[in-house]
Amino acid sequence: MATRPELVTDPPLPPGGGFLLVPAGSERIRTPEDLTEEQREFYKVADKFSRERVIASADRIEHKDYELLRALLREAGDLGLLSLDVPEAYGGLAQDETTSMLVTEAMARNGSWSVTFGAQVGIGTLPIVYFGTEAQKRRYLPRLATGELVSAYALSEPSSASDALGARTRAVRSPDGKKWILNGAKQWITNAGFADVFIVFAKVDGEQFSAFIVERGSPGFTVGPEEHKMGIRGSSTCPLVFEDAEIPYENLLGEVGKGHKIAFNILNIGRLKLGVGSVAGARNLIALAAQYAKERRAFGKTIAEFGLIREKLARMVALVYAGEAMTYRTTGLIDARIAASPAAKGTPAFDRDLIAAVEEYNVEASILKVWGSEALGYAADEAVQIHGGYGFVEEYAVERVYRDNRVNRIFEGTNEINRLLIPGTMLKRAMKGGLPLLDLAGTVDASLRSGELPALSKGPLARERRLAELDKWLMIHATRVAVESFGPELSEHQEVLGALADVAMETYAADSAVTRALQSAQGGRVDPVVEAAVRLHAVEAHERACDRARRAIRCAVPEPAAAAEQLALLRKLYSEEPVDLVGLREVVVSATLEAGRYPLGWAF
Known part of the structure; x- marks a missing residue:
C-alpha cells in the first residue's frame, strides 16, 4: 500500500467512491480550468441574466412577486437556460451535466430565485425527461423548456x-x-x-x-x-x-411500484446541483465580505488589516477552491460515463445510461450536498461576523444570504440522511464487489502495524499529497474498525456512520483540491496563491479528518483496551509537521483583497 505507483496514465473510469483507491494527484480529473469556450459562454449568458435581471429585482422577489418570477422564468427560457437538460426532439439543447451545473452556479446569486429556477429545471422537469412516455414528453417538455409551464x-x-x-x-x-x-x-x-x-x-x-x-x-x-x-x-x-x-x-x-427509482435518482441530481450552487454562493460571499472589510474602519485602520478577519477570508477562499475541484471532478466523471453510452441522445436507452451514470456517483453527490451546504453555512456566518452589526440588518445583502442559506442543509434529504448514505453506500458496494474497500482495509491495517506509511513524494505539493493519502487511510482504517465492531448492525449506529462520512468528505475535498492544483501547474510550478490555498486547506482538512476518525473509533469500540489499540494505530496517521499557517493565510488573503473577490481561476 505504501508503495503504490505515483503515476496512473489514462486510468479506467473509477467507480463511485473510487477516490479512495488511487494516490492523490495520480489521475487526471475534470477541473474548472478545463471548461470549453461553449461552456463558458453558457455561464456568461446565465451570469449576465442573473446580475441584470435577478439581482436587480431582488426586493420584488423577496416580497413574493410571483408574476415577476414567472416572467423571469420565461426570459430564462427564451435564453435557453431552462432547456439544457431537455432533448432536442422536445425543444431542448441537450447539453452535458457540466454545462448544466455551470448555469446552476450562475443562478446562485439570489436564494429565492435559485430555488425557483432549480425546481423548474431539475426536480420538476427531469422526471419527465428520464421517465416520461413519448406522449408525456411531447405534451410537457417543450412548454417546460420555454417557461410557459412551471413545474413542482x-x-x-x-x-x-x-x-x-x-x-x-x-x-x-x-x-x-x-x-x-x-x-x-x-x-x-x-x-x-x-x-x-x-x-x-x-x-x-x-x-x-x-x-x-x-x-x-x-x-x-x-x-x-x-x-x-x-x-x-x-x-x-x-x-x-x-x-x-x-x-x-x-x-x-414510469411504472407502478417503481416510483423510488424516479425519486431517488432525481434527488441525486438535485444534490449535485445543490452542492454546486452552495459552493457558488460561498464564492459570492467572499466578494461581499472582502469589499466590506476593505471599507470598514476601526481603531484607526480597516478591519481587513486585522488577523482574525484575514483568517476568515483565507479559509473561505480555500474552501471554495476545494469545493470547485470536487464539483467539476464529479460532473466530469458523470459526463465521461455518459459519453461512453452507445445510445443516441434523447432515446430511452440513453436516458437509462444517464441515470446509471448519476447513480454510480451518488456517494459523490451526497458529499457535494453536505459539504457544499455546510461550507456555505460557514461562509455566510463568517461574512455576517465580518460585517458586525451591519450584517444583522436588511440594508446589507449578507443578511438575506445568511437566512437563505440555512435551508440547504435540509433540502434534498437532510445532511444527516446524506451522511448515513455516504459510508452506507460504499459498504454496500464493497460487499457486492463493486468497491474493493474491505480488501484495501486489510492492506492498510497490515501497513499500519508494520509501520509502513504513505511516503513523501517528490515535486510540488508533496506534503499535501501525503496528507490527502493519510486522509484516505484514516477513512479506511476507521471503516474497518467499525465493520469489525458491528458487522451488519453498523447501519444502526448513526453516530459512527456520521463520523465516517465526515472523514470521507474531508478526504474527497483535499484529494480534489490537490489534484486540481497539480493539473494547473505551469512548467512544474503551481501558482503561489493556489499553492497557499491548497496547503491551508489540506492541513485543516487533515486535522478535521483525524478528529472525526478518532470519534468513529471511540463510538465503535467502547472497551478501553481495544479502543486504545486502534487509536494508537490511528495516531500513526496524524501528521504534525510544522506549517506556517499565518504565512499561507497572508498569500491567500492579500490576493483576495487586491481582487476584491475570490481570486482563483474563475475569471472568464
Whole structure:
C-alpha cells in the first residue's frame, strides 16, 4: 500500500467512491480550468441574466412577486437556460451535466430565485425527461423548456420527509379504469403557489410507491396557503391536498411500484446541483465580505488589516477552491460515463445510461450536498461576523444570504440522511464487489502495524499529497474498525456512520483540491496563491479528518483496551509537521483583497 505507483496514465473510469483507491494527484480529473469556450459562454449568458435581471429585482422577489418570477422564468427560457437538460426532439439543447451545473452556479446569486429556477429545471422537469412516455414528453417538455409551464416536485409529506417511502398519499384506479384517484397531502412544495404541473408521489393501493403527473385544476386537487419561511422568502412554498383527486390514467409516470427509482435518482441530481450552487454562493460571499472589510474602519485602520478577519477570508477562499475541484471532478466523471453510452441522445436507452451514470456517483453527490451546504453555512456566518452589526440588518445583502442559506442543509434529504448514505453506500458496494474497500482495509491495517506509511513524494505539493493519502487511510482504517465492531448492525449506529462520512468528505475535498492544483501547474510550478490555498486547506482538512476518525473509533469500540489499540494505530496517521499557517493565510488573503473577490481561476 505504501508503495503504490505515483503515476496512473489514462486510468479506467473509477467507480463511485473510487477516490479512495488511487494516490492523490495520480489521475487526471475534470477541473474548472478545463471548461470549453461553449461552456463558458453558457455561464456568461446565465451570469449576465442573473446580475441584470435577478439581482436587480431582488426586493420584488423577496416580497413574493410571483408574476415577476414567472416572467423571469420565461426570459430564462427564451435564453435557453431552462432547456439544457431537455432533448432536442422536445425543444431542448441537450447539453452535458457540466454545462448544466455551470448555469446552476450562475443562478446562485439570489436564494429565492435559485430555488425557483432549480425546481423548474431539475426536480420538476427531469422526471419527465428520464421517465416520461413519448406522449408525456411531447405534451410537457417543450412548454417546460420555454417557461410557459412551471413545474413542482411533490415528495415530502407532513409525516414523512426524509423517509420518502413512508408516504401516506394513496392512489387507486377508478372503477371505470380511466383515472387514478389520489388522497393525501404533500408539504414544503417549492413553486406550488404558481406551478402548472406537479410530479406527485403516492402509493398505489397503499403499497406500491409510484409517481404521477398532476396538472393544476385537476378535480379534487388544491394548493394550500403559502408558508412563512425564515429564508428564501421570495420562493413559493405551499402544501398540496388531494381529496378524491382525479388524474388521467395516462399520467402515471414510469411504472407502478417503481416510483423510488424516479425519486431517488432525481434527488441525486438535485444534490449535485445543490452542492454546486452552495459552493457558488460561498464564492459570492467572499466578494461581499472582502469589499466590506476593505471599507470598514476601526481603531484607526480597516478591519481587513486585522488577523482574525484575514483568517476568515483565507479559509473561505480555500474552501471554495476545494469545493470547485470536487464539483467539476464529479460532473466530469458523470459526463465521461455518459459519453461512453452507445445510445443516441434523447432515446430511452440513453436516458437509462444517464441515470446509471448519476447513480454510480451518488456517494459523490451526497458529499457535494453536505459539504457544499455546510461550507456555505460557514461562509455566510463568517461574512455576517465580518460585517458586525451591519450584517444583522436588511440594508446589507449578507443578511438575506445568511437566512437563505440555512435551508440547504435540509433540502434534498437532510445532511444527516446524506451522511448515513455516504459510508452506507460504499459498504454496500464493497460487499457486492463493486468497491474493493474491505480488501484495501486489510492492506492498510497490515501497513499500519508494520509501520509502513504513505511516503513523501517528490515535486510540488508533496506534503499535501501525503496528507490527502493519510486522509484516505484514516477513512479506511476507521471503516474497518467499525465493520469489525458491528458487522451488519453498523447501519444502526448513526453516530459512527456520521463520523465516517465526515472523514470521507474531508478526504474527497483535499484529494480534489490537490489534484486540481497539480493539473494547473505551469512548467512544474503551481501558482503561489493556489499553492497557499491548497496547503491551508489540506492541513485543516487533515486535522478535521483525524478528529472525526478518532470519534468513529471511540463510538465503535467502547472497551478501553481495544479502543486504545486502534487509536494508537490511528495516531500513526496524524501528521504534525510544522506549517506556517499565518504565512499561507497572508498569500491567500492579500490576493483576495487586491481582487476584491475570490481570486482563483474563475475569471472568464
